[in-house]
Amino acid sequence: MADAVETSAPIEPRAASDVKGWEAEADVVIVGYGCAGASAAIAARESGVDVLIVERTGAGGGASSMAGGEIYLGGGTPVQKACGFDDTPQAMFDFLMAATGPGPNEAKLSVYCDKSVEHFEWLVECGVVFKPTFYAAPCWEPPTDDGLVYTGGENAWPFSEIAPPAPRGHIPQMQNKRLMEKSGGWMLMKHLSATAEGAGASVMTDARVAKLVVDAGGRVVGTIARRFGEEIAIRARRGVILASGGFAANPDMVSRHAPRIAGQMVLGTDGDDGTSIRLGQGLGAAVAHLEASEAALPSVPSLVYPSLLVNEHGQRFINEDTYCGRIGQAAVFHQQAKCSLVLDEEIFESVPEADRWGARPTWVCATVEELEAEMGLPSGALQATVELYNRHAADGHDPVFHKRPEYLRPLKSPYGGVQLTGLPYAVFTLGGLVTTVNGEVVGPGGLPIQGLFAAGRATSGIPSWGYASGTSLGDGTFFGRRAGWAAAAVPG
Amino acid sequence: MADAVETSAPIEPRAASDVKGWEAEADVVIVGYGCAGASAAIAARESGVDVLIVERTGAGGGASSMAGGEIYLGGGTPVQKACGFDDTPQAMFDFLMAATGPGPNEAKLSVYCDKSVEHFEWLVECGVVFKPTFYAAPCWEPPTDDGLVYTGGENAWPFSEIAPPAPRGHIPQMQNKRLMEKSGGWMLMKHLSATAEGAGASVMTDARVAKLVVDAGGRVVGTIARRFGEEIAIRARRGVILASGGFAANPDMVSRHAPRIAGQMVLGTDGDDGTSIRLGQGLGAAVAHLEASEAALPSVPSLVYPSLLVNEHGQRFINEDTYCGRIGQAAVFHQQAKCSLVLDEEIFESVPEADRWGARPTWVCATVEELEAEMGLPSGALQATVELYNRHAADGHDPVFHKRPEYLRPLKSPYGGVQLTGLPYAVFTLGGLVTTVNGEVVGPGGLPIQGLFAAGRATSGIPSWGYASGTSLGDGTFFGRRAGWAAAAVPG
Numbered sequence: 001m002a003d004a005v006e007t008s009a010p011i012e013p014r015a016a017s018d019v020k021g022w023e024a025e026a027d028v029v030i031v032g033y034g035c036a037g038a039s040a041a042i043a044a045r046e047s048g049v050d051v052l053i054v055e056r057t058g059a060g061g062g063a064s065s066m067a068g069g070e071i072y073l074g075g076g077t078p079v080q081k082a083c084g085f086d087d088t089p090q091a092m093f094d095f096l097m098a099a100t101g102p103g104p105n106e107a108k109l110s111v112y113c114d115k116s117v118e119h120f121e122w123l124v125e126c127g128v129v130f131k132p133t134f135y136a137a138p139c140w141e142p143p144t145d146d147g148l149v150y151t152g153g154e155n156a157w158p159f160s161e162i163a164p165p166a167p168r169g170h171i172p173q174m175q176n177k178r179l180m181e182k183s184g185g186w187m188l189m190k191h192l193s194a195t196a197e198g199a200g201a202s203v204m205t206d207a208r209v210a211k212l213v214v215d216a217g218g219r220v221v222g223t224i225a226r227r228f229g230e231e232i233a234i235r236a237r238r239g240v241i242l243a244s245g246g247f248a249a250n251p252d253m254v255s256r257h258a259p260r261i262a263g264q265m266v267l268g269t270d271g272d273d274g275t276s277i278r279l280g281q282g283l284g285a286a287v288a289h290l291e292a293s294e295a296a297l298p299s300v301p302s303l304v305y306p307s308l309l310v311n312e313h314g315q316r317f318i319n320e321d322t323y324c325g326r327i328g329q330a331a332v333f334h335q336q337a338k339c340s341l342v343l344d345e346e347i348f349e350s351v352p353e354a355d356r357w358g359a360r361p362t363w364v365c366a367t368v369e370e371l372e373a374e375m376g377l378p379s380g381a382l383q384a385t386v387e388l389y390n391r392h393a394a395d396g397h398d399p400v401f402h403k404r405p406e407y408l409r410p411l412k413s414p415y416g417g418v419q420l421t422g423l424p425y426a427v428f429t430l431g432g433l434v435t436t437v438n439g440e441v442v443g444p445g446g447l448p449i450q451g452l453f454a455a456g457r458a459t460s461g462i463p464s465w466g467y468a469s470g471t472s473l474g475d476g477t478f479f480g481r482r483a484g485w486a487a488a489a490v491p492g
Numbered sequence: 493m494a495d496a497v498e499t500s501a502p503i504e505p506r507a508a509s510d511v512k513g514w515e516a517e518a519d520v521v522i523v524g525y526g527c528a529g530a531s532a533a534i535a536a537r538e539s540g541v542d543v544l545i546v547e548r549t550g551a552g553g554g555a556s557s558m559a560g561g562e563i564y565l566g567g568g569t570p571v572q573k574a575c576g577f578d579d580t581p582q583a584m585f586d587f588l589m590a591a592t593g594p595g596p597n598e599a600k601l602s603v604y605c606d607k608s609v610e611h612f613e614w615l616v617e618c619g620v621v622f623k624p625t626f627y628a629a630p631c632w633e634p635p636t637d638d639g640l641v642y643t644g645g646e647n648a649w650p651f652s653e654i655a656p657p658a659p660r661g662h663i664p665q666m667q668n669k670r671l672m673e674k675s676g677g678w679m680l681m682k683h684l685s686a687t688a689e690g691a692g693a694s695v696m697t698d699a700r701v702a703k704l705v706v707d708a709g710g711r712v713v714g715t716i717a718r719r720f721g722e723e724i725a726i727r728a729r730r731g732v733i734l735a736s737g738g739f740a741a742n743p744d745m746v747s748r749h750a751p752r753i754a755g756q757m758v759l760g761t762d763g764d765d766g767t768s769i770r771l772g773q774g775l776g777a778a779v780a781h782l783e784a785s786e787a788a789l790p791s792v793p794s795l796v797y798p799s800l801l802v803n804e805h806g807q808r809f810i811n812e813d814t815y816c817g818r819i820g821q822a823a824v825f826h827q828q829a830k831c832s833l834v835l836d837e838e839i840f841e842s843v844p845e846a847d848r849w850g851a852r853p854t855w856v857c858a859t860v861e862e863l864e865a866e867m868g869l870p871s872g873a874l875q876a877t878v879e880l881y882n883r884h885a886a887d888g889h890d891p892v893f894h895k896r897p898e899y900l901r902p903l904k905s906p907y908g909g910v911q912l913t914g915l916p917y918a919v920f921t922l923g924g925l926v927t928t929v930n931g932e933v934v935g936p937g938g939l940p941i942q943g944l945f946a947a948g949r950a951t952s953g954i955p956s957w958g959y960a961s962g963t964s965l966g967d968g969t970f971f972g973r974r975a976g977w978a979a980a981a982v983p984g
């Protein structure tokens with residue numbers, strides 16, 4: 001016998017016949033009040049049904065409100081056009097097919113790209129403001145209030161050769177951004193919550209959903225939540241939408257499904273404990289890509305682009321001018337999270353101190369040979385790497401990793417190294433419940449589980465494996481809406 | 493609505509109340525007649541209950557009988573002792589904890605290592621003969637009838653520094669092995685089948701299990717199989733043991749869970765279609781490490797050890813003298829299955845033609861510079877790699893990847909390259925159902941699903957992620973037995 005309940009195991013549903021009475025009810029009950037839940041609530045209200053969002057904390061927001069706020073949109077949004085970028089749904093689709101694999105979700109990407117401009121307009125209708133200006137410098141997110149930025153390496157190798165590049169990271173505008181008082185994600189959630197609640201969605205806070213309730217036919221008809229120590233049953237006349245996030249904050253699930261991110265820093269909330277996924281699995285829901293995770297390298301892009309990223313063998317392993325989230329995945333999944341940055345004084349000084357976010361060289365040496373020894377790299381390995389890089393950089397080429405010419409310059413003395421091994425990567429999981437493009441949770445036999453929907457990081461969505469910033473908020477809001485419509489359309 | 497039944501989805505059980513009558517019955521019903529099923533049958537018969545193995549093909553064997561036949565055993569087996577190797581359960585455990593991660597299964601490894609000598613004795617009692625001689629040369633499996641070989645890189649970096657090395661690949665003896673008439677796995681299955689059937693286990697062939705049958709309390713009480721176009725219900729008075737293998741032959745599951753091995757050559761049978769996993773998932777069974785897969789590099793170890801394996805960037809990426817299955821995983825999971833072998837004429841000629849299995853250089857050049865160009869590697873990259881390797885190899889060192897001195901020698905003209913990119917890797921999946929150390933399938937709430945057991949590659953077992961040859965047959969037979977005992981002990 002198993003000694004104890006495992007916190008990674010599926011959660012068994014409760015039979016409706018065991019529910020004595022309903023303490024609350026709504027047509028559509030939404031579990032979790034992040035961007036997916038809020039978008040689902042708005043969409044369900046558009047359909048005229050009543051909506052109850054059940055949130056375990058004291059207020060909406062979730063991991064969404066902690067996010068940088070980039071939303072991956074394209075295909076020719078007004079912001080892209082105003083900034084002078086031609087983009088098409090096809091170019092967006094081609095990029096995402098290449099960048100979000102292995103195993104990209106073609107069905108979801110297709111509808112996501114085709115309807116991206118419409119989704120942009122919807123966000124604007126919800127009150128989200130996107131300033132139609134482009135921020136060009138390497139960054140995680142702009143320190144300014146600019147509304148458009150590259151967030152996926154679209155203009156870096158190999159993607160620049162696969163699809164016409166365009167920036168697609170759209171960022172909600174705010175004042176005083178430099179002060180970091182609020183994130184772009186907070187700004188997004190502010191407008192989505194106001195829209196949802198303004199449209200009449202009800203919110204029950206401090207209520208933690210513990211079980212789904214199923215009727216004798218296997219249809220989901222409600223949830224059981226715990227609120228202030230009491231158990232309450234909440235009836236869902238049309239459907240339940242699971243939208244309480246991923247499982248990065250569940251160590252047991254991480255060790256079982258995504259062990260490479262174990263022990264890293266969770267980018268999210270305690271609520272990212274896999275509850276939605278486990279609730280679905282308790283009904284036999286299919287899951288996908290549970291290993292996939294984003295892992296953000298704790299780095300300063302403007303320092304990284306012109307420098308060399310090297311692994312524990314003193315080798316480069318990626319073009320340093322690509323999206324930093326992609327670099328993080330490469331480091332965590334393929335280099336055991338062991339790497340460091342090699343640069344020179346000129347690169348370091350070229351970035352204003354305020355933009356370095358405290359980064360400074362761990363080692364400084366007059367020669368690469370000395371630096372290599374100080375860094376504990378294999379004898380001769382870093383020297384060979386720098387020599388090869390410098391030789392080609394002098395000609396404006398990088399035949400090994402195809403960094404763009406503007407970031408290529410031979411390193412010269414004095415050299416520096418920044419230790420990145422041991423720094424915490426900010427991680428969150430990407431795998432989850434399998435859903436149709438309408439948010440229906442796929443269950444036994446490959447058919448939707450009646451009455452059950454899901455959206456956001458509880459599902460395997462746009463970022464199947466490879467990541468681009470903005471695909472979480474983009475996926476959560478886009479497919480959250482579709483789940484809301486689909487749940488509202490279930491006969492009550 | 494989902495348009496069609498997805499072949500990766502969980503399989504819904506049938507309610508016992510919908511079963512009109514039972515066409516067959518036994519105390520313990522075993523799904524699949526590979527090494528796990530056969531071992532479970534023997535163990536259940538030891539307990540005196542009656543056993544029915546349901547096999548979809550016309551005979552037992554499955555993927556097990558196609559395997560090389562290495563069985564990972566240690567801790568001081570008579571064969572190890574006869575060959576002069578001191579081994580302990582602790583050394584075996586320490587190695588497997590390091591080599592089978594990330595996310596090694598500590599509970600299973602602990603009992604597996606502690607009882608490995610007993611398991612060896614049991615295999616011998618079943619009639620399996622292990623010749624107490626050691627084969628030392630680099631190989632996938634010995635071309636001789638020697639009974640012991642290194643199969644996990646125990647004596648290569650980094651493992652040689654983690655635990656005292658010992659060879660643990662035990663191979664069933666056979667005559668005329670060089671003729672490859674039968675594999676070691678075939679020899680294993682021959683004895684296990686004879687023992688199982690000799691002990692009174694019944695076998696129903698040509699019957700494909702399609703569903704589990706559950707009673708109103710959720711307990712598994714049988715299966716539904718299809719046999720010659722007819723549906724038959726098979727009652728299991730005590731338990732059902734799922735042992736029909738992994739999911740490498742299910743492209744839909746592969747694309748959803750293990751996309752990096754998509755399109756590679758399946759090492760197994762059509763039966764490795766994930767049926768056992770999907771049957772368990774239909775009852776809410778927990779799964780683990782679905783991404784994990786072994787991927788055997790199509791290579792000749794005696795050529796690989798003294799040569800250089802380089803990726804598409806012209807860089808080395810692993811010590812070439814480690815277990816070739818480990819190299820395959822590194823290539824497929826971390827190098828996009830793109831790599832080649834760089835060697836010289838002396839290395840090539842040092843391996844007798846009969847031992848080269850047809851391998852020959854794709855390119856031959858007088859200089860590394862020419863070879864690099866012929867191979868399409870980045871200008872200067874291979875030259876830097878060979879120069880660094882040669883410089884240290886001349887001193888008997890490999891500070892970058894720690895290859896052992898006996899395989900280190902500077903490469904010299906004429907040089908050769910063997911194209912490995914595009915060759916099919918032999919793959920099989922390692923992830924599956926979560927089971928206790930007694931083979932109980934973990935379900936909703938983290939508790940065993942009553943009446944349901946599993947073993948072999950339908951489960952996540954000893955090789956959680958990292959692989960060593962012999963851990964599949966070892967895991968399947970060892971935990972198959974434990975599942976057999978546990979199922980037999982269920983009150984009938």
